[in-house]
Amino acid sequence: MHIIKIQNLSHRFSGGSLGLDNVNLNIREGSFTVITGENGSGKTTLLKHLNGLLLPTSGSVTIAGKSVSTNLIESRQLVGFVFQNPDLQIIGETVFEDVAFGPRNLCLHPQEVQRRVHEALSDLNLLAMADRRPHLLSGGEKRRLAIAGVLAMNPRVLALDEPFSSLDYPGFKQVLEQILALHRKRHTIVLTSHDIEKVAVHAEHLVIMKNGKVALEGPPDHVIPELEHFGVRKPCPSRWGKPLESWLT
Amino acid sequence: MAHLTGFSYYHGNTLLHRIDIRIKLLSFILLTLTTLAADTPGLLLISSMASAALVILKDRIFRIFYELRFFMIFLIFIFIIQSISTPGSSLFQHRLIPFTWEGIDLGSRLIWRMLLIVLFSMVLVSTSTASETKEALKRFFRPVPFIPEERLAMMITLMIRFIPVILEQIHEIQDAQRARCVEKKKNPFYRIKYLAIPLFRELFESAGELSEALESRCFSEKSTPITLSSSRIDWLILAFVLSGCLVILLP
Numbered sequence: 430m431h432i433i434k435i436q437n438l439s440h441r442f443s444g445g446s447l448g449l450d451n452v453n454l455n456i457r458e459g460s461f462t463v464i465t466g467e468n469g470s471g472k473t474t475l476l477k478h479l480n481g482l483l484l485p486t487s488g489s490v491t492i493a494g495k496s497v498s499t500n501l502i503e504s505r506q507l508v509g510f511v512f513q514n515p516d517l518q519i520i521g522e523t524v525f526e527d528v529a530f531g532p533r534n535l536c537l538h539p540q541e542v543q544r545r546v547h548e549a550l551s552d553l554n555l556l557a558m559a560d561r562r563p564h565l566l567s568g569g570e571k572r573r574l575a576i577a578g579v580l581a582m583n584p585r586v587l588a589l590d591e592p593f594s595s596l597d598y599p600g601f602k603q604v605l606e607q608i609l610a611l612h613r614k615r616h617t618i619v620l621t622s623h624d625i626e627k628v629a630v631h632a633e634h635l636v637i638m639k640n641g642k643v644a645l646e647g648p649p650d651h652v653i654p655e656l657e658h659f660g661v662r663k664p665c666p667s668r669w670g671k672p673l674e675s676w677l678t
Numbered sequence: 679m680a681h682l683t684g685f686s687y688y689h690g691n692t693l694l695h696r697i698d699i700r701i702k703l704l705s706f707i708l709l710t711l712t713t714l715a716a717d718t719p720g721l722l723l724i725s726s727m728a729s730a731a732l733v734i735l736k737d738r739i740f741r742i743f744y745e746l747r748f749f750m751i752f753l754i755f756i757f758i759i760q761s762i763s764t765p766g767s768s769l770f771q772h773r774l775i776p777f778t779w780e781g782i783d784l785g786s787r788l789i790w791r792m793l794l795i796v797l798f799s800m801v802l803v804s805t806s807t808a809s810e811t812k813e814a815l816k817r818f819f820r821p822v823p824f825i826p827e828e829r830l831a832m833m834i835t836l837m838i839r840f841i842p843v844i845l846e847q848i849h850e851i852q853d854a855q856r857a858r859c860v861e862k863k864k865n866p867f868y869r870i871k872y873l874a875i876p877l878f879r880e881l882f883e884s885a886g887e888l889s890e891a892l893e894s895r896c897f898s899e900k901s902t903p904i905t906l907s908s909s910r911i912d913w914l915i916l917a918f919v920l921s922g923c924l925v926i927l928l929p
Contacts, residue, residue, distance in 0.1 A: 482894055512887065533809075
């Protein structure tokens with residue numbers, strides 16, 4: 430079943446430039462999709478349409494059968510969006526307060542808020558840091574906190590915008606491990622990355638964007654050989670004709 | 679972003695952390711207003727209250743005073759201006775340094791008041807979480823007609839919450855400019871101009887991203903209320919502050 434259906438989606442910014450140009454894309458429930466492409470190719474713009482942060486100029490986006498444009502709040506619950514810069518996404522003065530922000534906005538009962546925060550923090554291995562100040566966390570911890578913040582809203586899809594940017598190797602490993610753990614728990618993962626090397630082996634579906642269009646999509650075996658035609662470097666093992674390896678091993 | 683300021687919450691379990699936020703806010707307002715109206719004996723009494731608060735936050739004192747170092751320069755500047763611009767009997771006869779006894783008296787009381795108000799606000803912000811403050815402000819604004827209390831409370835708490843982020847941005851821009859030898863330019867207006875341009879651009883971009891982040895986490899004017907409860911100790915503290923303010927203000 431396709432949880433995300435994007436049909437003839439175009440988006441024109443207020444300045445007149447075309448961000449997305451007739452995008453068609455379906456994403457299966459529980460899949461791990463990586464959207465790649467050069468800077469300015471439309472990856473983030475596409476991602477922002479998934480929970481209605483941007484609305485289509487033409488075309489449609491449906492999540493679990495419901496149009497995003499007409500069901501904004503529901504879409505934002507279904508699709509948890511993790512921004513590239515976690516510092517601006519983190520609102521709370523403590524890790525606990527930050528994760529509680531989303532569930533409180535959903536007007537949940539205080540006990541349910543407590544339960545969800547506890548669950549999200551333990552899923553992301555942040556329970557021991559519940560009372561710490563978010564801005565004193567490391568880059569990887571902040572990124573995990575940003576994921577916990579949306580996870581507490583019980584989304585079915587996690588949309589992550591460049592989740593590995595500015596992370597060192599330990600930070601990258603922490604974040605990737607958590608994303609894979611969430612994927613194993615049947616969350617649909619959609620992430621953007623201009624550097625495919627680190628995640629290619631885990632992806633089930635690769636999408637290449639170019640000039641606001643989906644240039645190529647499909648299983649990694651089919652897409653990876655073509656990456657360099659669209660300004661994305663092939664993973665090293667592919668260049669040497671070897672099988673892809675996980676960065677976690 | 680490990681560089682934080684005294685104007686940010688730090689987790690703890692001191693008496694000041696445990697006081698009901700509504701009582702804390704009311705006490706803060708009372709003490710601030712009284713500080714503005716108090717004379718020397720009153721200021722001494724309020725200073726003893728501020729000292730007591732700082733003693734409770736003992737591991738925070740150095741941080742708070744460190745953060746106030748630039749503010750102190752500003753206070754000294756105000757003191758000098760006040761001392762030389764107030765007419766009165768001269769402290770010593772010099773046409774270039776016309777300090778007066780009255781100016782020194784007025785100036786020292788003015789900076790004393792300002793310092794106390796800043797200290798109280800730092801204590802308040804250091805010991806109260808944004809969500810508690812938002813909840814208390816929401817309840818205070820609720821009876822006021824035509825005021826969207828949730829939105830206003832959120833604006834105030836976001837402002838407090840993002841002061842460290844803004845200061846950090848200023849710090850980064852200054853570092854980037856220092857790396858390009860901005861110190862060789864002695865004209866302060868030149869330096870302020872080249873600090874303000876990237877800072878405001880950054881702030882507007884950050885504000886845009888922040889509003890998207892709020893939207894994506896379903897921020898609306900209705901949210902789960904936070905339980906606030908006050909104990910006997912809270913009321914005793916309010917009574918103590920109130921009676922102290924009355925003693926100072928009443929002739």
